[in-house]
Amino acid sequence: MGHRQQEPDDLTEHHVIPRSRQGADDETNILFKPIFVHQAWHHMIVNAKPKEVIELFDALARIERGDDTVIEELFDSVVYKIVFRNMTLEKALELIKKRWKKQGGPWELVFGRSDVPYSEAVLIIEKEWMMP
Ligand SMILES: [Zn+2]
Numbered sequence: 001m002g003h004r005q006q007e008p009d010d011l012t013e014h015h016v017i018p019r020s021r022q023g024a025d026d027e028t029n030i031l032f033k034p035i036f037v038h039q040a041w042h043h044m045i046v047n048a049k050p051k052e053v054i055e056l057f058d059a060l061a062r063i064e065r066g067d068d069t070v071i072e073e074l075f076d077s078v079v080y081k082i083v084f085r086n087m088t089l090e091k092a093l094e095l096i097k098k099r100w101k102k103q104g105g106p107w108e109l110v111f112g113r114s115d116v117p118y119s120e121a122v123l124i125i126e127k128e129w130m131m132p
Pocket residue numbers: 013014015038042
């Protein structure tokens with residue numbers, strides 16, 4: 001009983017489809033995540049939907065492989081604007097490399113290691129960040 005300090009691994013309610021994007025506020029749309037993981041997710045992903053994040057990571061993986069044909073579509077996508085606002089692609093890639101994927105950064109907190117590739121991150125999103 002009584003109050004205690006919140007610990008970083010305390011579980012918090014995460015809305016798979018964010019409430020700000022008309023996601024339901026009930027058990028059909030809520031997963032429980034440790035606070036530190038949850039904060040790291042929103043730090044990167046803001047209020048994008050999991051399917052949008054997968055679309056983003058698929059495009060970034062293709063760009064990483066040298067496929068420039070996806071750039072224009074990515075740049076016009078909803079998820080790009082949500083996550084990177086008006087950044088250039090160059091700035092966005094720098095943010096990912098220097099902030100998201102730094103040691104102990106949000107990528108490591110959400111996906112387990114800072115060097116998890118986009119393809120693996122997509123599988124983790126499907127398994128852990130969408131409703132079963
Ligand atoms: Zn959340």
